[in-house]
Amino acid sequence: MADGGDRDRAQDEARRLRTLREYRIMDTAPEPAFDRVTKLVADLFDAPIALVSLVDDCRQWFKSSYGLDVAETHRDISFCQYAVNDERPVVVPDAREDARFAENPLVTGDPLIRFYAGVPLRAYNGAVLGTLCIIDREPRLSFGAREIERLEDFAAIIMAEADLRRTVIERDDARHMLERALDFSRIATWQFDAQTDALNWRGAVAELWGEDYETALSTGEGFFERLYPADRDAVRTVLGEAVETGSPYATEYRIEHPEKGVRWMAARADWDVRSNDAVLTGISVDITEQKSRQENDAVLMRELHHRMRNLFATVGAIISLTRHAATDVDDYVERISSRLDALNRAQNVLLGANFLTGSMHALMREVEAAFPRIRWSGPDLELPENALVAMALLFNELATNAVKHGALGGRDGRVDIEWTQDSEGDDRRFRLTWTESGGDALVVAPERTSFGTLLMERSVRNNLGGTIERRWEPGGLICIITLPAKWREA
Template sequence: MADGGDEGAIEAERLRLATLREYRIMDTPPEPAFDRVTRMVAELFDMPIALISLVDDRRQWFKSAYGVEARETPREYSFCPHVIAEDGPVMVTDAFGDPRSRDNPLVTGELHIRFYAGVPLRAHNGAVLGSLCVLDRDERAALTDVDLARLADFAGIIMAEADLRRIGAERDEARRSLERALDFSGIATWQYDPRTDRLSTQGAGAELWGSGFETILATGNGFFDLVHPEDRAALRILLEETVANRTPYAAEYRVSNPERGVRWNAVRGDWVVHADDAMLTGVSIDITEQKSRQENANLLMRELHHRMRNLFATVSAIISLTRHAARDVDDYVERISSRLDALNRAQNVLLGANFMTGSMHALMREVEAAFPRVRWSGPDLLLPENALVAMALTFNELATNAVKHGALTSEKGRVEVRWTQDPEGSEPRMFRLTWTETGASDVTAPERTSFGTMLMERSVRNNLGGTIARHWKPGGLVVDIAMPARWREA
């Protein structure tokens, strides 16, 4: 039980000290509101000394001291801890004869204290932070219950004043925290009085409007000097309508920020009414990044729409031309499926990047996945969408022919794809690719030009601006492709 009691006392003292810190009153300068109370108490009770005493873990500190010069004493010299321990009024009529105080330096020393009466200074949560006390250098009769009640009333006045200070400090800290949060978030709050044209702002004003904004934004007319000229007239009309009709205010507009250039701001406001006064109050936030993402998304959608039109046109042409070259329905389905697979490989590469360019290495990995005996090497290049589709169709026709008629008909057959790009500054700077089939037997040139051959030539010559040459060697087909080097390395 003793241990439990000790733990309870320790926890209570921890709470009391935390509450004392919450008031932010220790070591503050003297204040008339508190000094007025100690003077009145001393006069009312005809005492030479009256103290507002607050006790922390090591000392007794006087917020107001009437009749003594000292501002603090060690805690062990204090009468006040007895008030804290008793959690109620404490009175000592003969300090020199009272065992609680007879060895106290305030009693035995120069102050020669003989009488003490103190009541608790009780915080908002019930913790006793110290005492309001009166002291005399002579022994006196005990105060009556009425006297102690009056002293307690003055203690209540003191704590009411302390609570006002505490609430004010908490409010100021909350306001500072809000202002810091607004600064970090890029948001500014504002209030506009349409009768006087006065405008006040808080928060991230410098980030939104640039340095020196306080002077410019002192008035509504000054604000329009920061608005982009192309948005100024429409925004002014909107504000005039909002003021005339007392309607909410919402707009997106550009500002000319002297440090950050043209920026997009979003503003939202509504009316706050106090008696007959109506103030337009709201927030402004920088939305430049959101606008940029929106524009990029719109650009991406336009590019995607353009690509889809190109893709449908390519598919339509393949379907139409394959129909004339197919021997029967099965052959037609097979050829269409193969070429659509090639288009799909190109789209996979584009979707894996940024929709507009694709990696040569990524395309070759797709080709290798479909035709495992195709090996390749060369620098990774970024191909635009039309070039990537053209290369995908070309590789597909070459690989399909190799499977049906060339090197890949044999288990030992292989395909090696190599490409190079001339160094920067070469004139003319060329891209060169060689498709080499090995391990084939009895390879001969076809008697007629197939649709696949025409598709390859069209892809290389018309879409890529290059040349394609085919050579039938004893071991298999060799294809040389050359074109101006227009692609940058990935």
């Protein structure tokens, strides 16, 4: 039970000290509100000394001291600690006759305490932070319940002032925290008085509106001067409707920021009624990046729509032309599947990038995955969508023919692809060489022009603006493609 009681006392003391720290009053400068009370108490009780004493873990410190020049004393020798520990008033008629204080240095020495009366200073949660006390250098044998009650009334006044002080500190802290949060969140708050045209700002105003906001944006007219000219009439209309009807205000507009140029803002506000006056209270948020993303998304959607139309047109052309070249249904399905696979390879490359361009190396990795005995080398280039699709179809036709009629049809056959691109000059050229070797059979030129050949020539000449040359050497096909060098390195 003793151990339990000690734990309870330790917890109570820890709670008391936490509460004392909440008030943030220790070691603060003298304040007239407290000094007036101690002077009044000293006069009322005809006491030479009156103190507002706050007790922490090791000392008692005097927030207000009337008649005593000492700022603090050690807790071990304080009279006030008894009122704090017992949480009730303490009256000592003659300290020399009290065993607790007879040898106390404050009794045997300065200030020569004989009489002491102290009542607890109770916080909002009941914790006792210290005392309001009076001290006399002469004994007082009559200090009854009426006197204690009066002293407690003054203690309540002291704590009311302390609580008001704490509330003001908490309010200021909350306001500071809110303003810092607004700064970090890039939000400006404002109030607009429609009758006086006054405009007041807080938060991240300098960042959003410019360093000169205090003078340039102190009125509604100053606000409109900063708006982008083309947006002023629309904003005036929205604001006018809100003022006339008392409805919420919400709009988006551009401003001319003195340091950052044109920026987009979103504003939201509602009416704050005070007596007979009403002010419009709201926030402004910079949405320039959001607007930029929306514009980029719109451009991207238009580009994707254009791409899809091109893709469907390409697929339609392949289906139509393949139908005339196929010998039967199975051959038709095989040819269509192969060419759609080539389109899929191009789409995979585009999806892995930005939808608009694709890497030459990424395309070659797709081709190599479909035809493992193809080897390639050359600089990585950034190909636009139409060029990437054309190159994908070109490589597919060459590789398919190599499997059916050329080097890739044999066990040891292979294909080497090399390309270069001139880096300077007005007539820069891209040159690619397709070389087949190691085939099992002798390679000869075909007797007739196939659809695949027509597709390759169309891809190179019509889509890419270049030339294609084919030579059927004994070791295999050699294909040389020359194009205008329009692609930049990836």
